């Protein structure tokens with residue numbers, strides 16, 4: 001936006017200096033050009049989807065000054081920063097990443113007060129499990145490949161991107177809707193789709209493949225999910241590829 005303001009001031013200054021009815025057409029063309037260039041210049045820096053995202057790529061594109069209000073220790077610092085590159089709208093959202101012994105490998109939720117707060121003031125908590133049951137131990141973030149780590153954090157960030165579009169009352173509804181398998185299938189599937197649309201499709205693909213290979217299952221429905229239930233909740237590798245190429 002700074003680029004736009006400077007250009008408007010410049011435009012007004014030049015307009016004042018040279019205005020005559022004869023020059024009007026030139027000024028109209030100039031104005032359109034200035035606004036076009038400013039909008040292009042003030043857009044967020046874009047990162048492109050990467051088949052294998054690397055630490056190098058993240059370090060090249062990440063700038064500390066572009067992101068605020070994130071609390072985390074150094075454990076998964078660059079994976080989280082890598083994800084942030086693909087969620088520029090969450091650059092200043094308050095998010096705390098914490099490590100904890102808890103059964104579910106990764107969760108994202110708003111803080112309780114979020115129900116009463118505008119999106120700008122809300123705080124979110126992403127919990128990364130450090131210890132779970134032996135069956136799900138291979139799914140802990142620390143046991144995944146770098147690409148899959150970025151993918152699954154990207155999924156959690158996709159929840160927050162969605163929450164930021166919602167009114168506070170939505171969180172109460174969501175708490176109740178956890179009892180509906182159909183609602184939650186749709187909720188998680190849409191979250192994966194949003195993650196792909198943000199540019200992290202290949203990272204989500206790595207996660208989706210790893211979870212299926214490690215647990216030898218066809219569909220991943222969360223740690224509380226019935227493994228015989230073959231409905232898709234989190235996207236399968238095939239579905240992810242379909243959305244990447246959509």
Ligand SMILES: [Zn+2]
Pocket residue numbers: 155156159188191
């Ligand atoms: Zn989820």
